[in-house]
Amino acid sequence: MPCHYYGIFSACYKGLYGEGNPEPIKNHFQHMRGLYKMKLIVRLIAVVALAAVLGATLVAQDDVDRTDWPEVFSFGRFAGDDSSEALLNAEPIRAYLEAELGMPVTVNVGSTYTAVIAAMAAGQVDAMEVGPFSFVIAEREANAEPIAVGASESSLDAGEVAVYDPEIRPFYYSVFVTKKGNVNPVTGNPIRTLADLEGIDYAFVDPASTSGRNAPVMRLINEIDGLETPGDVDEWLNPIFAGSHPSAMLALINGDVLAGSTYEGNLINQRTEGLAEVCGFEDDQTGVTLTQDTLDEIYDDCPDGSLVVIAQTAPIPNTPVAIRADLPQSFKDAVQDALLSIKDKPEVLAEIGRWYVDPSTDDVLADELGLETLSDFYDVVRDIAAVTAEQ
Numbered sequence: 001m002p003c004h005y006y007g008i009f010s011a012c013y014k015g016l017y018g019e020g021n022p023e024p025i026k027n028h029f030q031h032m033r034g035l036y037k038m039k040l041i042v043r044l045i046a047v048v049a050l051a052a053v054l055g056a057t058l059v060a061q062d063d064v065d066r067t068d069w070p071e072v073f074s075f076g077r078f079a080g081d082d083s084s085e086a087l088l089n090a091e092p093i094r095a096y097l098e099a100e101l102g103m104p105v106t107v108n109v110g111s112t113y114t115a116v117i118a119a120m121a122a123g124q125v126d127a128m129e130v131g132p133f134s135f136v137i138a139e140r141e142a143n144a145e146p147i148a149v150g151a152s153e154s155s156l157d158a159g160e161v162a163v164y165d166p167e168i169r170p171f172y173y174s175v176f177v178t179k180k181g182n183v184n185p186v187t188g189n190p191i192r193t194l195a196d197l198e199g200i201d202y203a204f205v206d207p208a209s210t211s212g213r214n215a216p217v218m219r220l221i222n223e224i225d226g227l228e229t230p231g232d233v234d235e236w237l238n239p240i241f242a243g244s245h246p247s248a249m250l251a252l253i254n255g256d257v258l259a260g261s262t263y264e265g266n267l268i269n270q271r272t273e274g275l276a277e278v279c280g281f282e283d284d285q286t287g288v289t290l291t292q293d294t295l296d297e298i299y300d301d302c303p304d305g306s307l308v309v310i311a312q313t314a315p316i317p318n319t320p321v322a323i324r325a326d327l328p329q330s331f332k333d334a335v336q337d338a339l340l341s342i343k344d345k346p347e348v349l350a351e352i353g354r355w356y357v358d359p360s361t362d363d364v365l366a367d368e369l370g371l372e373t374l375s376d377f378y379d380v381v382r383d384i385a386a387v388t389a390e391q
Contacts, residue, residue, distance in 0.1 A: 076125035079109040100338040113208040133210035146320035147336040152354035161350035174211035178259040181304040203248040203260030211263035215313040277306035
């Protein structure tokens with residue numbers, strides 16, 4: 001049976017650490033609590049600053065057709081390890097949308113991706129950001145449609161603010177990660193290729209996570225002979241579901257698993273926050289295709305004990321903002337316009353920390369990716385969903 005982690009503390013706590021050895025989790029919790037307090041102060045300052053910006057730039061919405069608009073716009077997000085922090089991090093965009101739309105906006109967080117999808121299906125949230133694979137599920141189960149795609153720099157140094165960069169592409173890679181020096185206990189081989197994952201304890205994020213589960217599963221099915229379904233993958237290695245991307249890497253850092261999957265940006269975050277030494281990602285650059293020669297070079301140069309990438313998945317579209325398709329078109333257009341205009345508002349962008357694009361309207365990207373509509377951008381994810389639907 002897979003072991004299920006939820007945040008810093010897990011259902012497997014006793015079995016992993018023993019009753020008398022709580023120090024690995026205790027020490028990490030104390031460290032994270034300090035980081036959280038600092039983030040809380042910074043975010044509160046940012047929200048106050050954003051309110052001032054919006055107060056100066058708000059434009060009246062009297063000329064917009066508001067027929068059948070919802071009285072309150074409810075936005076759904078995945079809580080991750082800490083629902084309070086998730087709500088705090090969402091406050092700048094909540095405040096921005098409230099000002100731009102001229103109506104109350106609330107943010108609701110779910111303990112899982114599935115919970116957010118269920119909330120949309122029940123009409124409890126009107127829009128959401130829960131990952132590309134979860135969007136495809138929501139498209140089927142909650143009548144969701146994409147209206148914009150998030151983009152951002154992978155990391156910022158202290159004191160830096162987000163600035164729109166048209167060179168940043170709205171897709172990324174999921175990566176297979178191990179700790180340099182980890183050895184497959186069955187074969188005795190160092191873990192440095194996908195074949196070396198057979199039989200080991202392996203951290204996924206959530207069954208509905210694109211980069212934390214389904215894209216890696218698809219890569220393994222395409223790469224390893226004899227693997228045809230997610231069930232085959234789960235028999236081939238020993239999976240746990242960590243509940244969030246940081247928790248998946250925490251399980252690897254603490255030695256509870258020998259490898260795991262996450263998105264590239266999470267590794268940058270781990271390094272930036274001082275939680276792990278991570279090899280590669282020069283200048284924190286992500287979205288770069290790594291050849292096997294490059295992967296080998298990075299592994300060979302990596303110090304023992306550091307996190308290192310041994311393989312990538314196919315490129316994955318960034319998380320979309322998905323909205324209920326049955327809402328009035330004028331309302332959907334207004335939300336989309338507000339999101340797409342963030343990149344043109346430097347002060348707002350600096351507080352929100354990300355911008356939104358529609359790659360189907362970018363001639364270069366649309367031609368390169370074969371896009372006629374924004375929905376086409378997620379065909380690769382639908383292909384993954386078709387293979388992993390029975391898990």
